[in-house]
Amino acid sequence: MFVLIIVLLIALIVLFAQFGSNYHTQVKVMRRFFKNKGTAPENYLELTSVITDVDYMSVLSNGFLDIYTANDAIAPQPVLLWVHGGGYVGGDKSCIKSWAHVIAAELKIAVASVNYCLAPDQHYPGPIVQVGEALRFLTDNATRFNLDPTRIFLGGDSAGAQIASQYAALVHNDSLKKTMKIFPPVSGEQLRGVILCCGFYNMDNVLKSRFPAIKTFMWAYTNNKKLKTFARKNELSTAKNLENGYCDVFITCGDADPFLEQAKEFIADLEAANITADAYLPKVKGKKLGHEYQFLVGTTEADIALNKAVTFIEKRL
DSSP, X not given: OOOOHXXXXXXXXXXXXXXXXXXXXXXXXXXXXXXXXXXXXXXXXXXXXXXXXXXXXXXXXXXXXXXXXXXXXXXXXXXXXXXXXXTTTSOOGGGGHHHHXXXXXXXXXXXXXXXXXXXXXXOTTHHHHHHHHHHHHHHHTHHHHTEEEEEEEEEEETHHHHHHHHHXXXXXXXXXXXXXXXXXXXXXXXXXXXXXXXXXXXXTTGGGGOOTTHHHHHHHHHSOSOGGGOTTHHHHOXXXXXXXXXXXXXXXXXXXXXXXXXXXXXXXXXXXXTOOXXXXXXXXXXXXXXXXXXXXXXXXXXXXXXXXXXXXXXTTO
């Protein structure tokens, strides 16, 4: 199961007190907090299979993915490509296995959970490049894995939600393609929707979220200690790249998540651009839902978020 946000908060407070502004040391220690993988529900394990550590032939490091499929799927399966969180510096493709088993079993779709190069060993736009490489590998090998490349979804959590949201913008935005010199292997017609959990979408105010270590994460990813001076900052801001259209969105965030305002603002941006946004921002009396609440499988709100994500995909298959 994911480390609860309160544990991370306490650990980071201790970490910063000890190491101050030594970003490299902070990153090294923080990676320890992204290694819990969660437990898949037992009743779904018998219904699904997973192929681990598939090499998607990246030109960068850490280019492997896991593919979850339903055992009784016969027809080629649509694909959900998931980008894990971890502040760009940590995390792993196995972190979503609880969701992956359920989604694969319920919808008879393939869930491809992708690893990517971690900062600060590799900087932006490395993960963006690798999402494209993973998509190209899956579409090129559709027959091998019994996939339907005409029906693709993107998803991500935390920093992975930022990456997934940006890549979805890249698919639709020709000017962004030219600026970034990255050309996705899938079209807007192929990309049916994007699922965004506890992410951030506007770099102009993301530091105001006061998410623990957000300055360190952004430094590690951009190789720029002041985000406001990063020349490519607007590329990272999905909210600024909706003018040429976007796919349908399911978005969720807990009420005690520092990124809640980012979610609310992005929903407003999507609605202003006439883009369909199914939102679940749970608020429960007497309970606080922190960062990555949706992966606490078995809790009421997490199960609701999972069911809503499943419904969102089902309607667009």
